Amino acid sequence: MSGWSVIRIATILVYLFLFAPVAVVILLAFNANQFGSFPIEGFSFRWFEALWNNDAIVRAFKTSLLLGVLTAAISTTLGTLAALAMVRYDFPGKRTISTLLVAPILIPEVVLAVALLLFLQFLSMPKSFGLLLMGHVVFTLPFVVLVVQARLVSIRRDVEEAAMSLGATPVQTFFEVTLPLMLPAVMAGMLFAFTISFDDITGTLFWKPGGVETVPTQIFAMLRNSISPEINALGAVMVIFTIALPLVAASIARVMAMRKVGASK
Amino acid sequence: MAADVAGARRTPWVLLSPSLATISLLLIVPMLFIVVYSFWLRTATGADQVGFYLDNWIEVLGDRFYRDILFQTLLIAFYTTVICAFVGYIPAYFVANTRMKSKAFLLLLLMLPFWISYIIRTMSWINILGTSGALNTLLISIGIIDDPIQMLYNQQTVVLGLVHYLLPFMILNVYVSLDGIDKNLTEAAQSLGCTGFQAFREVTLPLSMPGLAAGSLLCFVLAAGTYITPIVLGGPRDAMFANLVFEAIVTQLNWPLGSALSLVLLALLGALVVIYTRYLGIDQIAKSFK
Numbered sequence: 337m338s339g340w341s342v343i344r345i346a347t348i349l350v351y352l353f354l355f356a357p358v359a360v361v362i363l364l365a366f367n368a369n370q371f372g373s374f375p376i377e378g379f380s381f382r383w384f385e386a387l388w389n390n391d392a393i394v395r396a397f398k399t400s401l402l403l404g405v406l407t408a409a410i411s412t413t414l415g416t417l418a419a420l421a422m423v424r425y426d427f428p429g430k431r432t433i434s435t436l437l438v439a440p441i442l443i444p445e446v447v448l449a450v451a452l453l454l455f456l457q458f459l460s461m462p463k464s465f466g467l468l469l470m471g472h473v474v475f476t477l478p479f480v481v482l483v484v485q486a487r488l489v490s491i492r493r494d495v496e497e498a499a500m501s502l503g504a505t506p507v508q509t510f511f512e513v514t515l516p517l518m519l520p521a522v523m524a525g526m527l528f529a530f531t532i533s534f535d536d537i538t539g540t541l542f543w544k545p546g547g548v549e550t551v552p553t554q555i556f557a558m559l560r561n562s563i564s565p566e567i568n569a570l571g572a573v574m575v576i577f578t579i580a581l582p583l584v585a586a587s588i589a590r591v592m593a594m595r596k597v598g599a600s601k
Numbered sequence: 602m603a604a605d606v607a608g609a610r611r612t613p614w615v616l617l618s619p620s621l622a623t624i625s626l627l628l629i630v631p632m633l634f635i636v637v638y639s640f641w642l643r644t645a646t647g648a649d650q651v652g653f654y655l656d657n658w659i660e661v662l663g664d665r666f667y668r669d670i671l672f673q674t675l676l677i678a679f680y681t682t683v684i685c686a687f688v689g690y691i692p693a694y695f696v697a698n699t700r701m702k703s704k705a706f707l708l709l710l711l712m713l714p715f716w717i718s719y720i721i722r723t724m725s726w727i728n729i730l731g732t733s734g735a736l737n738t739l740l741i742s743i744g745i746i747d748d749p750i751q752m753l754y755n756q757q758t759v760v761l762g763l764v765h766y767l768l769p770f771m772i773l774n775v776y777v778s779l780d781g782i783d784k785n786l787t788e789a790a791q792s793l794g795c796t797g798f799q800a801f802r803e804v805t806l807p808l809s810m811p812g813l814a815a816g817s818l819l820c821f822v823l824a825a826g827t828y829i830t831p832i833v834l835g836g837p838r839d840a841m842f843a844n845l846v847f848e849a850i851v852t853q854l855n856w857p858l859g860s861a862l863s864l865v866l867l868a869l870l871g872a873l874v875v876i877y878t879r880y881l882g883i884d885q886i887a888k889s890f891k
Contacts, residue, residue: 339797347695350688351707354714354768357725360735364728414620421616425609437620440628442874443867444826446843448628450863454638454856455631474627477620535718537829542851552720559724559833568728571721578716 358575364565365572383569393570396554400534403465403550407472407533412526414473415480416518419525422481423488438478448475449542463545471543472533479532480525487521520589527585531578639861649857657861667845671865674842677756678825681763685820686813688764689771693812694805696772697779711776714769723762723833727753754836762834763824770823771816778812779805811881818877822870842866 368380387393418437422430440448452471453463461467495517499509515522537552544553551574558567639657642650661667696707714722729735730752737749752758782805790800828843835841843866849859 343691343695347692347707350692350768350772351710353688354765355710357729357765358717358722360728361721361725414623417616418620421613425613425616427610427613433617433621436624436629439624442871443628443632444822444843444870446826446828446846447632447863447867450846450850450859451631451635452627453850454860455634457856458634458638470627474623477623481620531716535720537720538827541847552718555718555720555724556829556833559727567724571718571725574718574721578718579713582716 361568361571362575365568367565367568383566384573386566387569387573390566392549393551393554393566396549396551399465399548400550400552403468403472404530404534406469407476408526408530410469411473411476411480411529412484412522415477415525415529416484416522418477419481419484419488420514422485424493437481440475441478445475445538446542449539453542463543465545465548467545468540468543468548471539472536475536475539476529476532479528483528484518484521484525487524488518491517519592523585523589527582531581534578635860636864638857639864641857643855643857647854657858660858661861661865667862667865670840670845671842671869673756673839674825675869677760677763677841678821680760681767681824682817682820684760684764685768685771686817689768689816690775690809690813693772693775693779696776697782708776711769711772719766720829720833722766723830726758726762726765726834730758753834754839756835756839759831759835759839759841762830763827766830767820767823770819774816774819775809775812778809778815782808814877814881818873822873825870826866 363376365383366379366381367376368378368382369376421427422434422437449471452474453467456467456470457463491514496509496513499513500506504512534550535552536550537556540550540553541556544550549557551570555567555570555574558564558570638649640653640655642652642654642656644650692707692711696704696711699707727734731737732749732751734752736752737746740746741749786808787800787804790804791797795803825841826843828841828847831839831841831844842862846859846862846866849855849862853859
């Protein structure tokens with residue numbers, strides 16, 4: 337057997353290792369067995385039904401959704417402006433600023449969580465949804481900056497200069513030319529921020545007020561009590577949700593791009 | 602015209618100010634605060650005694666209990682990183698060198714784990730290794746064992762969970778490095794008489810080091826800072842350093858002590874990041890976002 341086929345087989349095994357456990361979660365979510373574990377006894381939606389009727393889980397889902405959407409909106413706005421400054425301008429101290437912008441990634445999330453929590457407690461601000469939101473904005477911000485920055489580099493400056501030379505003001509140029517060109521990058525950043533926020537557990541466990549659960553902390557709490565069979569169904573919903581989201585976004589972006597091409601013809 | 606130039610000079614700072622304000626107020630100031638806070642004292646009544654006390658630091662740095670768990674944490678992070686490096690290099694090499702069509706597909710698959718929740722990927726191992734999990738069910742049904750074996754809740758399963766979580770980071774970083782290598786270089790080495798393996802060892806491997814280093818840094822720092830995996834997949838004796846932080850802050854409510862503990866973790870991991878950026882630059886990690 338040649339070296340290359342050994343590498344190929346090893347690669348397949350590594351991919352199996354990455355995906356098999358998640359596939360088992362999805363498989364067990366449809367299992368009719370009354371304990372929701374092996375052996376597989378047939379196909380059933382009973383665990384999804386149980387999820388739907390579980391108020392705590394539905395509430396957690398709503399909390400996560402709201403938190404994710406708000407986090408994405410805020411940190412994408414902040415991050416896009418910062419990325420614009422970093423790509424389009426030269427200014428003294430740029431390297432320091434660039435390090436500062438990614439600082440939340442370089443600091444372990446636990447430490448970041450502790451610092452923010454204790455500082456706000458010191459200011460007599462109790463744990464709240466607001467604290468959760470602030471925390472999520474801080475640690476998603478660097479990802480948005482990096483993603484938008486990476487894509488922004490490829491947008492050519494000439495187009496903007498052309499618009500300006502034809503009499504557009506800088507603000508007009510931004511909204512009529514730059515922003516539409518940037519839209520895919522901004523969407524990617526937003527999606528990234530949403531998913532990170534939606535999946536986060538490390539910081540969330542520190543920041544969340546008592547009684548408020550997000551989907552990951554809800555799963556965590558369910559794991560600590562006992563392995564309830566609903567967990568697999570909830571896991572399956574999460575997986576499908578977070579995977580479907582970027583796919584849907586990508587196809588929307590494609591449709592929009594096609595329309596634009598069609599309109600300009 | 603002069604006003605224009607001044608305006609242009611101001612623009613980047615106007616664009617940056619919301620982000621910088623957010624990071625300063627919600628990250629830099631709180632970090633400075635916990636440095637000060639770690640010298641205060643939590644009294645029995647639950648009030649903080651403001652001052653300059655070394656008690657927390659003496660406890661954190663002097664107590665064997667903390668030192669042992671710190672050592673265990675670094676060991677777990679080290680095992681995780683080494684395994685990720687070895688296991689991750691091969692698929693990264695394959696993806697970088699395979700035909701265009703399967704390459705795009707494999708890369709897409711590689712991005713998937715980033716979209717799948719960490720807690721779900723961690724708990725999924727309970728379905729595989731638990732007493733009523735896939736492996737036990739399989740072993741019983743083919744008659745190798747009669748009763749399920751307890752495979753979970755030890756240090757190995759903690760490392761397993763962390764490897765499963767962090768492997769995509771490693772593969773992606775190594776891939777970025779390998780993909781940037783000019784194919785002519787290995788061909789040149791081979792035409793000059795190197796065997797395929799020699800060419801790999803002398804040309805490809807050294808050129809992929811920046812990616813390997815970036816991936817290792819990410820794996821180590823993320824592994825050493827975790828506290829969820831040990832709770833879900835570890836036993837009572839497999840606590841990691843971040844679990845101590847969580848205990849001190851959330852359970853015991855001893856915030857000054859918790860501050861000192863988190864600063865120890867930060868100092869250790871921060872030192873790694875600083876050494877790394879000194880020699881390799883942070884840009885390498887940013888590359889994998891492109």
